[in-house]
Amino acid sequence: MCRLFALTSSDPVSPMDAIRALDVMREGHDGSGVGLYLSDLAGPFESMKDNPVLSGIFTDPGMKRLDEFMEAKGFTLRYDMPITPKGALPTWTPKRDAYVVRAYDVPESWATLTAEEKGLACLRTRLQLKHMGLDSEDITVFSFWPDTIMIKEIGDPLQVGEYLGLDRPEIHSRLILAQGRQNTNYAINLYACHPFFIEGISTMTNGENTAFVPIRDYLMGQGIPGYEGYNSDSEVFTHILHYALKRLALPFEAYKHVITPLKDHEMHNHPDREFLTKLKQICRRLIIDGPNCVIGCLPDKSMFMVQDSKKLRPGVVGGRPGLFAFSSEICGLDLAIPDRDRTKDFQPMHLDSAIVGPDRQEVRICRQSQPLPLHN
């Protein structure tokens, strides 16, 4: 089972804080890889909030192809944050030609696009780059989105973090998702590494998704750009959230009702019973069935944690106004925020969604038995 750690802070923090928290949960991951999602970026990216940032790993020929492609598309490089590895190569980590974190100015032709159209154009650009590199494996792209950096690498999280120099201030951010991999596949594929990202939404999960294949088959049949790949059975959690928020225009509070709907007897006295019954019926193909804890970030910079319907995975949320952490284990939380009121730590149960909003003032608990914030 992988270990998850996430931070949401009013003041920018280093991703190494999250990686160190992962390290104290070492018993739960085997050091086979680390994945990071950073948003609400500080440093030089603070002034480039609208510029899409490309994150990925490239070979030298891949870099050449990248530059040609971006130029042909009309992108202009705005800022390049080189990541220069230092020290010895960590165990298991392959030697890479280039880790890329680059902000681009979008093509002039995008000026007339709506925000939604721009988002779709960013998504399509990422997919094109991803597809370009699938055969030759010279291009690996994790995200291409404003205010977003993703770093994924094979190896022990702490060693990789130090090797890549991730404590540098340019990469500090206010939202961090970090996963320490427990690798269950002999061949490690970076596209199978959490967190997963699509159009401003990112999630990471631990546990096996036993309903993966039917959900994958359904999502792939929807013809929605980006619903592809699925090197990990957890990628569908990100896409279900995307589908619920962006396609169905549901509030986040409905996500839990989509993936783990209430049982009939639990729904009996619910004020939104009629809606929830219908939702359960029409979204039946998106019901998850595994032991899963999902931690993620929303486009509005909220951070959340939800559990499977049997609450078979650990997970805790705690902190203080201005700084909250979501962690697989309490020891991770203890390391990251030792000076919090521990009596207010919250372990979401099978009906709960725990949310910390962009103001980072409190942990809001939304229970499935409560009314949904529906508009009509």
Next chain:
Amino acid sequence: MSAVAAITPSQLSIKDLPWQIVWNKERCTLCGQCCAVCPMQSLELGTFRKRSIKVAAGFKNKPENEHTIYYGIRQRTAPHQACVGCGTCSMVCPNDAILPMHSDEKDKLRFHINLGGQPRTRGGRRNDNGSVLDQIKFIRISMLTDPALDSGRHEFDLKTLIGRVQSPLDGLATIKEHGWAPPVREIYPLMIGSMSFGALSPNMWEGLQMGVAYLNEELGMPVRICTGEGGCPPRLLRSRFLKYVILQIASGYFGWDEIIHAIPDMKEDPCAIEIKYGQGAKPGDGGLLMWHKVNKLIAAIRGVPPGVSLPSPPTHQTKYSIEEAVAKMIQSMSMAWGFRVPVYPKISATSTTNAVLNNLCRNPYAAGLAVDGEDGGTGAAYNVSMNHMGSPIASNIRDAYLTLCAMGKQNEVPLIAGGGIGKNGNLAANAASLIMLGASAVQIGKYVMQAAAGCVGSESDRCNVCNIGVCPKGITSQDPRVYRRLDPEKVAERLVDLYVSFDTELKKVFAPLGRSTSLPVGMSDALGIADKDAADRLAIKYVV
């Protein structure tokens, strides 16, 4: 046989028959019950003359003949009286003195069972014991990477949906606009398939209906039963139990006068309407109720004269195209109940299943598709249709499911699979396989007859005389002297046993796969088979 008598071509010896009656003179009490009960009148009381030669010791006296007479059982050999191996004689024999034994070679009867140019008709299933479903294994066992569930202690939701399930976008739009939503029923995924009142005896029907009511109202299992084409008893139409019933309309429209006239009096809507276009046991053939079984009661319910054979046409004769046959009939039946009742077609599995499915997907009123495979059973059909026509259910349902996936409409048109599920007794395993191949529900008929009423028919051509109304167990007979053998209460009890044990077994399959919160429709990653070609065809794992 006289020494000068001609041997006719169809004169058969006992050895030529598929079943030989072994009778034990020493144990027989000559009670005659075996002869009385034999559905085929294969047995008769016989008088046997026996000669013994008495030879005295020495040479003084010549040997003498001694003639004695004894009584016993004689097996008839006329093709229409050939033993069918039902074993009812053994069942009633107080001394276990009689038993039908299967011939050690292929019978010669099969070449003569068309006397008068009439090909053989029979009931039962395809005479083939093979089953791809039996070969499928469940291989994705949760081991350490995720905890296996406890089939006895965890909560399982095994229900499924029948009815047109809207896409999430359409469904939310319907809520917003307060529009019409297609009716959807949440039911138990093991349905009792269509067996008509007429094909089944009144006692069998009553037993099944009682069992279904008990399962629903006492055990909370939403089991549904389909009427088949033969109408529905008027009292049931006007009872609250109608909601557990799927009314079938087929090409003969038998019983539909009664049903239509009962609509204003109905207290409940039926669960659904099944439009039968085909049947797995005899694809391309309509229903067939032979005259033997059309008594006054059956005739009254079906709205026909008694004592005539009732062959339904192979197609709905008033329709000439798929658009008409499907769209208009679905529309008409939906309209009859104010669009509150799901209406879905049933077809026999065929290489053209996907064409039908594509058509249904474009019809927002189509509530599902029932596909009946070649191993389905029937009360009456031509032997050639049963043995040689049709398509296996496994690949057919898989193709249909993958077609739905490609359209992004998986489970929106629920697929109901039937045909040979549990034919070798592996009901839960076969049902789970079909669900994971893509069926939203499965339906059984023959298995219900075997488990709930003791049907002795088999794929080794045992019994299988459902068509002529002589069922030794009273399951498919319309003769009160025969069907009174069957106690409806006991049928109901056994039906409940069947469902409760099935439910436990289904959980025993799903729990180790880590599935409990929803029926694992299409969870093909859990399936494996030790046959490479079958694995490729079904897009499941090849395991050896």
